[in-house]
Amino acid sequence: MVTVTTQSGQRRAPKAAKTSSVFKKVVMAVSGIILVLYLIAHMIGNLKAFAGREDFNHYSEWLRTLGNPALPGSTALWIIRLVLLAAVAAHIWAAVSLWRQAKRARPQGYVTKKAVAQSYASRTMRWGGVIIAAFVIWHLLDLTWGAVNSEGHDGTPFDRMLASFQNPLSVAFYAIAVILVGMHLRHGIWSATQTLGQSNRRREVTVNYAATGIATVLTLGFLLTPFSILFGLID
Amino acid sequence: MTMTEDGPRAATAPHEKPGMRLTLRIWRQPDASSRGKMVDYRLDDVSPDMSFLEMLDVLNEQLIMEGQDPVAFDHDCREGICGMCGVMINGRAHGNGMNEGAVQTTTCQLHMRSFKDGDTIDIEPWRATPFPVIKDLAVDRRSFDRIIQAGGYISVATGTAPEAHATPVPKKDADNAFDAATCIGCGACVAACPNASSMLFTAAKVTHLGLLPQGQPERNDRVVNMVSQQDREGFGGCTNIGECSAACPKGISMETISRLNHDLLGALRAGARPKS
Numbered sequence: 001m002v003t004v005t006t007q008s009g010q011r012r013a014p015k016a017a018k019t020s021s022v023f024k025k026v027v028m029a030v031s032g033i034i035l036v037l038y039l040i041a042h043m044i045g046n047l048k049a050f051a052g053r054e055d056f057n058h059y060s061e062w063l064r065t066l067g068n069p070a071l072p073g074s075t076a077l078w079i080i081r082l083v084l085l086a087a088v089a090a091h092i093w094a095a096v097s098l099w100r101q102a103k104r105a106r107p108q109g110y111v112t113k114k115a116v117a118q119s120y121a122s123r124t125m126r127w128g129g130v131i132i133a134a135f136v137i138w139h140l141l142d143l144t145w146g147a148v149n150s151e152g153h154d155g156t157p158f159d160r161m162l163a164s165f166q167n168p169l170s171v172a173f174y175a176i177a178v179i180l181v182g183m184h185l186r187h188g189i190w191s192a193t194q195t196l197g198q199s200n201r202r203r204e205v206t207v208n209y210a211a212t213g214i215a216t217v218l219t220l221g222f223l224l225t226p227f228s229i230l231f232g233l234i235d
Numbered sequence: 236m237t238m239t240e241d242g243p244r245a246a247t248a249p250h251e252k253p254g255m256r257l258t259l260r261i262w263r264q265p266d267a268s269s270r271g272k273m274v275d276y277r278l279d280d281v282s283p284d285m286s287f288l289e290m291l292d293v294l295n296e297q298l299i300m301e302g303q304d305p306v307a308f309d310h311d312c313r314e315g316i317c318g319m320c321g322v323m324i325n326g327r328a329h330g331n332g333m334n335e336g337a338v339q340t341t342t343c344q345l346h347m348r349s350f351k352d353g354d355t356i357d358i359e360p361w362r363a364t365p366f367p368v369i370k371d372l373a374v375d376r377r378s379f380d381r382i383i384q385a386g387g388y389i390s391v392a393t394g395t396a397p398e399a400h401a402t403p404v405p406k407k408d409a410d411n412a413f414d415a416a417t418c419i420g421c422g423a424c425v426a427a428c429p430n431a432s433s434m435l436f437t438a439a440k441v442t443h444l445g446l447l448p449q450g451q452p453e454r455n456d457r458v459v460n461m462v463s464q465q466d467r468e469g470f471g472g473c474t475n476i477g478e479c480s481a482a483c484p485k486g487i488s489m490e491t492i493s494r495l496n497h498d499l500l501g502a503l504r505a506g507a508r509p510k511s
Binding site for chain 2: 020021022024025026101102104105106107108109110111112113114115117118119122123125138187190191194196197198199200201203204224228
């Protein structure tokens with residue numbers, strides 16, 4: 001051990017536990033879990049494309065009237081949207097805050113640094129997250145609001161989906177983003193388990209297999225629809 | 236040093252052929268407030284049987300003979316048990332993973348047989364805001380002491396040692412606590428972490444004391460105060476990448492981090508708050 005000293009090195013004002021790095025990680029983990037549950041529901045919804053135009057549009061109409069007649073109009077959908085928006089905001093806040101903390105903790109980098117344990121997935125969490133956020137904005141402009149879609153807002157959801165995924169560039173962007181999401185989940189699910197204190201040496205292998213499994217199923221599930229449209233299997 | 240009489244071993248004995256010629260690129264920084272830079276040094280006739288620190292001793296003798304300032308580096312036991320030595324060697328904490336076929340512990344246990352004639356070796360100090368460079372390769376790790384002072388202890392009345400069998404400890408808990416207690420506080424976890432986080436160090440202490448009956452009375456306060464102190468020192472946050480555990484000379488596992496998080500969440504729910 002190093003020299004023991006009684007001198008206090010506290011330069012900054014003490015912070016409450018609520019702003020601790022671990023608390024930020026918990027915010028990250030919980031908001032991440034909400035988003036993963038949403039992704040599972042979203043993937044199942046996307047696969048409705050294989051049921052044909054009628055079913056797909058019917059499903060999208062059902063989403064808007066979810067909870068009727070107990071809840072009026074699109075209340076349920078808006079509640080889901082607000083929860084998702086809050087989860088995304090919390091996730092980004094925690095990520096940016098921890099990113100800045102890491103930068104402050106090592107302003108001068110190494111001349112030579114070799115990674116021994118880190119995976120590609122864990123290395124791309126931050127910039128991957130930024131790309132995913134950019135994709136989500138484009139994705140909403142394209143398929144929800146129709147602002148950058150040739151079918152516009154007046155077309156049916158199925159028409160907008162066809163218009164977008166018949167364009168190879170659009171499919172390429174989508175595929176890159178979905179693969180990044182898959183990698184994000186590969187590390188994120190393992191990391192969330194650690195952060196919530198639910199991992200141990202015995203469970204570690206299972207948790208990592210589960211993380212890879214969920215990430216792979218979601219990635220393939222999301223890629224199936226756009227590529228099927230691109231190759232004319234759905235029209 | 237004893238040498239075997241048989242041919243092949245004797246033929247490779249260090250004194251029968253010239254040693255390795257190495258280029259060392261070492262971080263030189265006169266003091267904490269100056270800017271540092273990498274400086275090249277040539278070292279001829281390095282024996283493969285030297286430890287890494289002995290190689291630095293040879294370099295320093297050469298520098299002193301030439302009237303130059305020797306390279307400052309921390310070291311003490313040179314047996315891999317004190318946690319005093321530690322530098323980044325070719326970008327790896329303690330040169331971890333370079334010792335072929337051997338379990339490497341700390342920098343002092345790395346031997347020059349892990350390098351080849353003509354190699355260039357980059358040597359840098361641990362880099363983290365809470366580990367400011369004192370000089371060259373020596374860093375100030377008192378931030379670790381302050382994390383310990385925040386809760387890494389148990390309060391007991393001193394005096395006659397109690398009867399050892401008075402407090403039974405389950406074998407599994409004793410083993411796990413001891414695994415965590417092997418942490419020597421060298422700082423390799425912080426040095427290797429992409430976020431410069433001290434999570435593995437703090438987690439080892441929280442695990443070690445939290446698994447034992449003696450650690451229970453202060454368990455909740457310990458974890459909130461130690462985590463609060465490591466944030467206050469300016470360490471980064473943990474993103475569970477695993478570089479720390481891979482670099483740890485004592486093989487402290489990632490499990491300890493999960494245990495710290497578990498304890499912290501429990502302590503916060505129980506109303507424990509860090510003292511300011």
